[in-house]
Amino acid sequence: MISEFIHYLGTRAASPGARRLGYAGETAALETRHRRCRKAWQAHLASTRAALLSAAERAGPNRACALIGGGGSVHDLPVAELLDRFDRLVLLDICFGPGARRLSRRWPQRVHCCPHDVTGIVDWLAKHRRLPPAELLSHLALPQLDTPPDWVASVNCLTQLPVLPIAYLASRVTDENLLEAFGRELVQTHLRWLQAWQVPICLITEVEDRHFDRHDALTGRMDYRSLLHGFQTDAACIGQWPWQIHPPGELAGGRHEIRIIEAWCT
Numbered sequence: 606m607i608s609e610f611i612h613y614l615g616t617r618a619a620s621p622g623a624r625r626l627g628y629a630g631e632t633a634a635l636e637t638r639h640r641r642c643r644k645a646w647q648a649h650l651a652s653t654r655a656a657l658l659s660a661a662e663r664a665g666p667n668r669a670c671a672l673i674g675g676g677g678s679v680h681d682l683p684v685a686e687l688l689d690r691f692d693r694l695v696l697l698d699i700c701f702g703p704g705a706r707r708l709s710r711r712w713p714q715r716v717h718c719c720p721h722d723v724t725g726i727v728d729w730l731a732k733h734r735r736l737p738p739a740e741l742l743s744h745l746a747l748p749q750l751d752t753p754p755d756w757v758a759s760v761n762c763l764t765q766l767p768v769l770p771i772a773y774l775a776s777r778v779t780d781e782n783l784l785e786a787f788g789r790e791l792v793q794t795h796l797r798w799l800q801a802w803q804v805p806i807c808l809i810t811e812v813e814d815r816h817f818d819r820h821d822a823l824t825g826r827m828d829y830r831s832l833l834h835g836f837q838t839d840a841a842c843i844g845q846w847p848w849q850i851h852p853p854g855e856l857a858g859g860r861h862e863i864r865i866i867e868a869w870c871t
Contacts, residue, residue, distance in 0.1 A: 616629045616632045616633055616700050616701065616702050617700065617702075617706070617720065618700045618720070619698075619699045619700065619720035619721055619722050619727075620720075620722070620727070621728075621731070622727050622728035622730070622731030622732070623699045623722060623728075623731075625731045626727055626730065626731055626769050626770065626773050627769050627772070628699050628700045628769060629700055631700075632678070632700040632701075632702055633702070635678060636678070636704075638855075639678075641855070642849075642851075642852055642855060645852035646680075646848070646849070646850075648846070648848075649681075649846065649847075649848035649849070649866065650680055650681045652844065652866070653760065653761065653809055653866070653868075654682065654683040654686075655683075655844070656807070656809055656843060656844045656868035657682065657687070657758060657760070657807060657809070658683055658686055658687070660756075660758065660805075660807035660843060660868065660870035661687060661691075661756060661807070662690070663805070663843075663870055664755070664756045664804075664805035664870075665805070667689075667690050667691065667692075668690065668691050668692075668755035668756055669691065669692045669693065669752055669755055670692065670693045670694075670695065670752040670753065670755055671687060671690075671691040671693070671694050671695070671754060671755065671756045671757070672695045672697055672750070672754035672757045672758070672802070673694065673695065673696050673697060673757075673758045674697045674698070674723055674757070674758065674759040674762060674795075675697075675698060675759055675760040675761055675762030676694075676695075676697055676698050676760065677696065677698030677699070677700050677701045677702065677718075678698075678702070678704075678705075678761075679696070679704050679705045679708060680704070681760060681761060684708055684712075684716065688712065688715055688716075691755070691756070692715065693714075693715050693716075693717065693752060694715065694716050694717070695717050695719050695750060695752075695754065696708075696709075696716065696717065696719065697719045697721050697723070697748065698718075698719075698721070699720065699721065699722050699723075701718045701720060705718050719748055719750070721746070721748045723746055723766070723795060723798060724766055724770070724791055724794070725741065725744050725746030726741060726742060726770065726791075727770070729741060730770055730773060730774070731773075734773065734774065734777055735774070735778070736774065736778060736783060736787055742787070742791070742794065743790070743794055744794075745794065745797060745798050745801050746798070747798070747801065747802075754802060754804060755804055755805075756804055756806070756807070757799055757804055757805075757806045758806065758807040758808070759795065759799055759806075759807070759809065759810070760809050761809055761810065761811070762810075763792060763796075763808065763810040763811075763832075764792065764811050764829055764832075766788075766791045766792060767787065767788030767789075767791045767792065770787070770788075771784050771787065771788055774787075789832065792832050793832070796808075796833075796836045799836075800836075805871055806840075806870065806871050807870040808833075808836065808840070808868070808869045808870070809866065809867070809868045809869075810829075810833075810866065810867065810869075811829065811848070811864040811865065811866050812828070812830045812833070812845075812865050812866070812867045813826065813827065813828050813829065813830070813864065813865035814826065814862065814864055814865075815862065815863045815864075815865070816860065816861075816862050817860065817862070817863070818859070818860055819853070819858060819859025819860065824860075833869070836869065837869065839871055840869040840870060840871045841869065841870060841871070842867055842868065842869050843868050843869070843870055844867065844868040845865065845866065845867045845868075846865075846866055847863050847864070847865055847866070848863065848864045848865075848866050849861070849863050850862055850863070850864050
């Protein structure tokens with residue numbers, strides 16, 4: 606708890622609304638979890654970095670600027686290698702911990718942390734605490750950048766976009782169907798957000814959750830592949846791997862969880 610609190614104090618959020626919905630706390634918890642689960646996560650982080658480099662190579666010769674959504678947690682980013690292909694990296698996220706800010710200080714002219722809510726609804730939710738109107742929900746919240754990106758990536762954040770907004774609304778919106786539709790729309794809007802840049806893109810996301818008991822028996826499964834159907838039409842899958850996000854000992858009762866991750870690029 607002390608370590609998580611220290612990380613929380615060192616986290617910078619895009620807005621007071623982001624902090625109110627819990628993004629700073631979640632960022633601090635993720636950093637603490639990374640330290641606890643470093644060994645179990647090592648293969649996933651390495652696979653993510655390799656997929657990003659492969660997608661960047663497919664995008665063509667060296668470019669001016671890369672934009673990386675979900676870039677606040679830099680453990681899964683091959684920053685030095687990407688700087689061999691791009692003059693500038695823009696790390697985009699709703700919160701940034703000390704690790705990302707250290708990278709921007711190391712390469713002050715080449716790595717930029719851009720605090721930004723890609724959903725465009727967090728501040729509105731913090732104020733109104735009800736489901737947003739359709740026109741706001743479908744709005745593509747593109748950040749204003751000094752240099753337009755030549756390549757855009759979304760890294761391990763797609764299915765996480767609805768989690769905190771739904772949790773924030775759950776006490777006031779009791780219709781689970783409405784909350785589920787709201788979450789699906791956030792995911793679909795993010796896929797349109799990626800495509801709106803009209804440049805080569807890379808999407809790294811979980812496509813399945815698998816839950817196991819202490820005896821390694823499968824107790825539950827969630828499949829998110831249907832969310833990608835429209836996106837997959839114009840994209841190629843360049844990798845798939847398991848992420849043991851909650852290894853044995855991390856959850857109560859010896860339970861553990863694996864996510865299946867896929868990398869797609871255009």
